[in-house]
Every structure is written in structure tokens, then in C-alpha cells.
Amino acid sequence: PDKVCGIYVTANNRNIMLRAQMPHIGLREDILRQLAYVVGKDPEHATLYDWRIALSHAVRERIVDRWFASTRRTYEEGAKRVYYLSMEFLIGRLLEDAITNLRLDEAAELAFRELGIDYAAVLLDEPDAALGNGGLGRLAACFLESLSTIGCPAYGYGIRYEHGLFRQSFEDGRQVEAPETWLLQHHVWEFERPEAMFQIGFGGEVREAGARAVWEPTEAVFAEAYDTPIVGWQGRWANTLRLWSARAVDPFDLERFNLGDYVAAAAPEALARTISRVLYPDDTTEPGKELRLKQEFFFTAASLRDILRRFDSEYDDIRKLPAKVAIQLNDTHPAIAGPELVRLLHDERGLEFDEAVALARGTLSYTNHTLLPEALEKWSEGLMGRLLPRHMTLIERIDALHARENPTRKAAARANGQVNMGELSFVMAHKVNGVSALHTELMKATVFEDLHQLHPDRIVNQTNGVTPRRWLLSCNPRLSALVTEAIGEDWVDDLEQLARLEPRLSDAGFVEGFAAAKRANKVDLSNWMAQGHDLLVDPEAMFDVQIKRIHEYKRQHLNILEAIALWQEIRANPDAGWAPRVKIFGGKAAPGYVFAKKIIRLINDVARVVNADPVTSPHLKVVFLPNYNVSLAERLIPAADLSEQISTAGKEASGTGNMKFALNGALTIGTLDGANVEIRERVGEENFFLFGMTADEVVNRRDIANHAAKAIAADTRLELALKAIREGAFSPKERDRYRDITDNLAGPDYFLVCSDFADYWRAQREADAAYRDSAAWTRKAALNTARSGWFSSDRTIRGYMGEIWNAGSLNP
């Protein structure tokens, strides 16, 4: 018999073998077979949805073959496994990603052409899996894809939220939130694993039993696993994303039901399911406590038990744990893993406490994603003690042990009636990392200053990256075709190859092709905006894009103030030869973040007034696209000329959108914040519009009395823009609608919008001037692409593998 991917195949399953080697073989037949026998439709009656499900199943079969082979190899090699624990995986659509990585694009397109079905529409029919809020969740998704591309044996562990991030629409300019319902449609990609079920407890008592303790929870739910295979580039490897769903231990109260109390009868099930019901729609502020802590413990505890079960199936010496298992904590959300792992090793397996801590620390590592104080998790001792009584004691003992080991230490995880999860994560991890060079240095100097003094080797930097498969190859087919034509296709999993484009910049044909690809992407986007959103924009104009969560530190209000000032200046002087611009915004505000929601409304109000102004509208348009998500990003980024990365320096840990834009040939206007610093170093300062204060200057400026008032007094444009808002130019029926914004900006202005305004204006006019010279602009844009190769998440993952996980690749 032949051997394929480690599977011996006989003649009667030869088709499986063929499929493994040449996934395009028989695709059309498989789609039709799936349509009939899985979807239950014939081609005459199939809807777009039916076709998508059929295609997805046909693609999924092809992944499963690789998936089994990958798992088998991992066992055969006794390889170390990486476990990425994350509350969020913002994976977006999966079908096109899988098709790209299996290289099925042409076969699928051909199959649907033959079937007379609109293939593009089939792909677009898939809802986004929005199991994340923003950067942190999207990074986790890029990491999963890179881990599979590299062939590093890995699992992602998270929560299977019934409702992902809310759907956003605008009513009268205001954000309106509606529940997201991705699971209402059949989710093709997952496999339910009823056999992988763990009971997770909460509350109750701790009973001392000799040196150990026994925790007897009073409340319990089941965690049930759902597995999604994640296939890497060229289908060489596939890892697993395992998401936990909550269900009741006693699902149904028959006695109550028979008494006719149907609501009460169903209550236990409803209550249990609440745990995996919704993703917290909150990016950086502290959310509704108890349920959130339950979610965190629920998925962390289930994941640890699953990890130990797998470990036990292969090894009988628990002391091998750090050699065979690496667990990455994505932010502090799974930080309870520290005490829980100690509990499993000490209470349940009988290891000495100190040894349990040492083993846990050798296994765990922690990534910090933000320095914003309101986003650093702290739990009240009261709540944690009630929900997780044993863990409270263990945290105290972890603190005591750490104090014994480090007599000079100042802080502790348990202090002032609270548990500081950052502190706990640091103490329980062998490595702690930041996500950009600047952020990592600020971690050492600020939040973790004391701990860094005690453990100077623990903090390391791993600058974020993005997967080039989704963020160039698949979202920007025109540019990727051009790149492949110029340098071959090795760049797809070796992104630094893009540097080889640089010599091609002297080739007029290549530069022409680059400009043509961008232009065509912009035409596509304008057509889409015209059809779907009734917005007419000129594709010749500069597309200036700011897409990300709405937050004061990200300063969408700085951007809209500049738009107002520009509008006023154009009105005053319409014939000054303005470089036409379309300012595009996208992003959601946390439902409880009133100020951010005000910013959204202001942008929409400004858009209405500015776009209706016949004097300025040939030169300036403002657009806020609703319901920003991964799929919208894939549409916008390839069409962008200018990327807005304008956070207050020191506040954006890294950013990853900034990398996607540069890779797709947009120029950045930005501050020296997060990974902007490293992007600018690599693409060249002449190809980046820098403005604003540095992180140090920001800190000093805040100490100057009336800094905002002084900045306003010194800048007539800023003063006039604020005045227009205050006088109701954009809200004539409600003049003080934006009083909180204007008062804040003229007063405390913590994020220094006013102080950075003048320099931002200057940089924007520099961008205008640069855009007018279209040949020079294209060159700068192409240099951004050619020099962005370092920002691949493959590079980031290799950094984690080498410096944090000590894990290897099994890719053939």
C-alpha cells in the first residue's frame, strides 16, 4: 500500500490519498455530493447558503486528512506542545482562509463557474466569527494560523461564545448595538466532542485533609469541547482550536416541569449556559464582575484539565511537564491558571507546594497587551474568595513563597483587599512579554518596575505580527499577483523576501503595476460604498483610513477635529488646489463607554454636514462605515493610501492594523507609539508621516497647567474647529450635544489631543503635498510593502518558540 501523510491507503480509499496530495481533484464532484447528502438539496433548489455549506464541507474534508496526520506526527515524535489560552479569538471568516491555504482558489472558482454560481457571493455569505473585541483577539487568530504554517504542535483554547461581539448600526448617527448571532447558522468548521467534558466547580468550602486541602464546590457546570481545525499554508500542518461551551450538570428539573412551572424547570440549564453566552463587549475597561470571573475560571480550568489528561496519556512523570508543555497566557484573563495548576499538582497529585509552583512556573508564560490602568485586571478578595475559596489561599501562599525567595520585594498579588492579576501572572510565569519594543521598555519602567528589578531576565519583547496569508495573499489578490510575478511566491511563508521587490522599483512596469493594483482596489471599494452605503466617493482622492476600536487614547477625535479644520479652510479658500481626500472611519465603542459613543456620533454628524457642502465636497468627504469587523478590514486595507495610527504616545501597546496597512502599501501618519516606532525604522522615515509628542514628552506635558487651553490659544484652526462644534455647526437642533467633548478637550485633555493638534495638521499637509506627486507617492507606498516583511506573525511565533516556549517545528 501507498503511504500518504503517515496513513496507509488501500485501493478502495485511493480517493482519500489523491485528495491529500492534490486537494483540487474532484472538488466539483465533492461539492455536489455534499450538497446532496449533507445539505440535502439538489442544485436546482440550492440557495447561496446551501452552496456555501456544501463547499465548506468539501474543503473541510481536505483539512481533516492533514489534521489527523499532524496529530499523529506529534505523538510519534513526542514533541512539546504549545497551548495558547485566550479569552478571545477574532478569526473572522474561515472558508476563504482554508481555500487559500489549501491552494484551492482556482479549482473552487472553476467549479462554481461550471455550476453557474457566483463564487465570490458564496464566500461572502459566511458570517464572521467575531469571538474577540479587537487587537488582542485578532493577534490570537494570526498566531494560530502561523503556528500551523510553521508546523509547531499547538492548541488554541478559548470560549465558544454563543454571541460574539455585538453588531453595530447607526441611528441618527448614534451607535446602536444588536446581538451577534453567528451560531444561528450551522457552523461547519467545528466538531463537537461530547467525550471531552469536564465538570468545573465554583464556590463552596475548603476542607483541610492533612497537609493538603480538598475543595468542595457548591455549584458546577460542564465544559464541553468543540474543535476547529486550523490549517496552515499549503496544508502542510493543521492544529486545533478547542473552544469550551458551558452546559448544566443537571439540565432539567422534571419535578418542577410536572408541576407546570416550565420557566423554573429550564432555569438550571439557562443559568449554566450564561457562562458561554456572550463575549464581553469591552476592550479595556472593567466589566460586569462575577460572570466575567466565572468565564475566566471556566475556560482556564477546563483547558488545564484537558492539557494534563493529554500529558498523562503520554508520560508518567509529571516532572516532565515544563519539558513537554508550554502554556501561554494571553493577557491576564487566564491568569487563574497559576493557582489552578498549583492546586491540581499540589492538592490533587500530591506534589510539595514549592515544587508545584516551580513546575507551574516552568510551564506558564504571560503576555501583557496594555498598560492602561483601567484595563489591568484586579478582583476583589470578597468576590474571588466566594467563587474560588481554595485559590485565594493558594495565592496567599504563592505570595509568601515569592516573598521568602525575594526578601526585598515590595508588592504582592494580594494587597489592599484585591488580587492583582498582572502581579500574579508575572510571579507565576518564567517569561513575561510585551508586544512591541517601546511597550516592553515601558512595562519595565512602569507597571512591572519592582518585579523587573527582582527578575531582570523575565521580561522579553516579542513584537506583534500579522499573517501574510490573510492580510496580503488573500485580501489583496492584485498586489499579491504582482509580487509573485516579480519575486516568485516564496514570500507567502517567508515574508522578508519582500525586500527583493526593492530593486524592482527602478522598473517602470513594476511601479505602474503597483499603482494600478492600488487604484483598482480603490475603485472596487468606491463601487461597494456606492452600492451598499449610498456613498459616492472619487477613487482618485486620497483614501485616509482609521479603523480600530473607538477609544480616547486612539484619538479618533483628533482625526475628526482635523477634518473640521480642513473643511473650514477649504470653505475659506476653495481654489487653493486641495488634494482631494476621503476620510474613512470604522470601529465599535464599548456599549458602556459614553464618551467613545459621543465621538462616533460627532463623526457621523460632521460627515452629514461636510458631505452636503457643495463648496468642499469635491475635496473632502467623511465616511463612517458601520459594523467594522475582520471582513470589512480585509476590504478596506488594500484600498487605503493613508493609515491613521495617531494614539497618544505610550498608550498603544503595539497595534497590528498599522502593520497590515504598511504591508498593503499605505503610508502611515502616526506618533512614536507601539509598533509604529519599529515600522518607521524599517520603512524609512521619509516614507512615514511622523508627528506628535514622544511618550516622555506626553508625561511631562500633563504636568503643565492648562496645557490644553494653551494649545488652543496658540492655534486658530483648532480654536475655530472647537468653536464650530460648540456652536452647534454639526448639531444645529441640539447645540450642546458635544459639550462633554469640547469641555474635556479644553480642560483636562488627558490624551493631549489639543497639544498634538498643530503638529498633526502639519503632517497632514505634508501628506497632501506628497500625494500630489503621484509617482513619488507610489514609490513610497511600494517601499512600505517591500520593507514590511519583518511584521509577519511567522517571525513573531518563531520568537516565542525560541525565547519563551523552547518548542520546535515538525513541518516536513
Ligand code: AZC
Ligand atoms: C491590544 C492593544 O491595545 C494593541 O495595541 C495590541 O496590538 C493588541 O492588543 C495585540 O497585542 N489590547 C487589547 O486588545 N485588549 C486589551 C485588554 O489589552
